[in-house]
Amino acid sequence: MNNKFLQEELNSLKETNNFRVLKECNSSLINFSSNDYLGLANDKELLNEFYSNYHCKLSSSSSRLIDGSYPEVMELERELEKIYNRAGIVFNSGFDANSSIIETFYNKDTLIISDRLNHASIYDGIVNSGAKLLRYKHLDMENLENLLIKYRDKYEDILVVTETVYSMDGDVADIKKLVELKRKYNFDLMVDEAHSYGVNGYGIAYENNLVQDIDFLVIPLGKGGGSVGSYLLCSQLCKDYIINKNRKFIFTTALPPVNNCWNLFILKKMPEFLEKRERLQELIRYFLSLLKENSIETSSTTHIVSIIIGDNRKIIKIAENLKNKGFLVYGVKEPTVPKGSARFRIGLNPNFSKEDLERFVKELKYEIDSVL
Ligand SMILES: Cc1ncc(COP(=O)(O)O)c(C=O)c1O
Known part of the structure; x- marks a missing residue:
């Protein structure tokens, strides 16, 4: 193993704001990055x-x-x-x-x-x-x-x-x-x-x-x-x-x-999960309409909603600011997505309220417009 080579590779990830660290997840935040699309993994009943x-x-x-x-x-x-x-x-x-x-x-x-x-x-x-x-x-x-x-x-x-x-x-x-x-x-x-x-x-x-x-x-x-x-x-x-x-x-x-x-x-x-699935579809329609009203672009049509920000540094800052406002949303960067297309990848589920979605979109819009 060539330690010098490993260190250089990691340094270059840091220089491009692409260095990954494991963070303990914080369950007090409203999670917009979950893949539990029907809420089954967290359904107490x-x-x-x-x-x-x-x-x-x-x-x-x-x-x-x-x-x-x-x-x-x-x-x-x-x-x-x-x-x-x-x-x-x-x-x-x-x-x-x-x-x-x-x-x-x-x-x-x-x-x-x-x-x-x-x-x-x-x-x-x-x-x-x-x-x-x-x-x-x-x-x-x-x-x-x-x-x-x-x-x-x-x-x-x-x-x-x-x-x-x-x-x-x-x-x-x-x-x-x-x-x-x-x-x-x-x-x-x-x-x-x-x-x-x-x-x-x-x-x-x-x-x-x-x-x-x-x-x-x-x-x-x-x-x-x-x-x-x-x-x-x-x-x-x-x-x-x-x-x-x-x-x-x-x-x-x-x-x-x-x-x-x-x-x-x-x-x-x-x-038996038909009701959850229908509720999810209703929230998808609502969320997409909120994005449109706020001129936030997406080409997504499903429970996964991708909002391209582009720049690694900007997406990290927006995610940090949203976290301070109570929302958990991870920025996805290369190599998971093509270079220059860093994005928020939002996962909806039937447990969101419409108010959660409204508050999130309002804050997201504010951050996109104000973080340079
Ligand atoms: C499209 C796709 N296929 C396969 C996998 C891998 O599945 P698993 O997490 O069960 O290994 C994932 C998940 O990360 C995925 O998004």
Whole structure:
């Protein structure tokens, strides 16, 4: 290890206001940066109901192929298969699922065409697979189709990867169109529903009856799912192959029973959260109208609202000032988002009051206009 090199790299992050530190979160602030989009992780009534019905162990003490396939995770997978009518398998995280699916099924002979704003876990999988990578312009189906036309004869094996709702932009991929293109050009399709599970019930693919058309449907649970881990829906053949060949599935301790009991509890209750989902949609409309009234620009259309500030130093100062006024909102900077597009990435949930939103937008407007 070259300590001098490490120190120089960190110094250069400090010089560009891009040095990260861990800060203990302050629960007295109104949190505009949470991913708990349905408020499930913090719902006291729901937690009480869960704890009075489930008494689960806190460690699985083993991998899935040894003792880690305890009855509750097997029941969870059976329930997934019943709901989605597809083979279902639980991974320890969305990161593991995305990266290891790509590593396991694709190789140097594959062409992977990925939305350029896809998550780091997808890009890690692509790099580790050794596949040829092409990136299409964010959400641009015409650009994707042109790449398919140009390259389809050069590769037998093509994978296209998309998310549904995009984490840093709050916009939505047209997965109906992607399925249409898949039928026309015959590629494998992988879809990540990290930011739509819960907000869209069982997900956008499920809502649109497209689950059978998607080769790998990944559902990370740490956001609207109010939990941890991730589901994969795929063919039985791919599930069997994962159990035998996927290193991040095989060589790791399974999630503790308590997490998968909670996942099962939430999965079964999903239809009961309709009121929360409707309330969230009402708040999204209200929040977007407040931004418009205050001439604060966003291209987001969902529960994730992205407000680009641009400059790292300015965003840090605005976040600090808002914190002093009782609002928690983190600035997102490169490399998470492209250089020069530092932004507030606001996560709405049904527990906000309209007054919270009004006060926040008023203060945000003031800070944007006054911090230079
Ligand atoms: C789109 C997307 N996919 C995957 C992940 C990773 O999921 P997990 O946090 O479960 O590892 C995230 C979250 O950070 C994400 O935003």
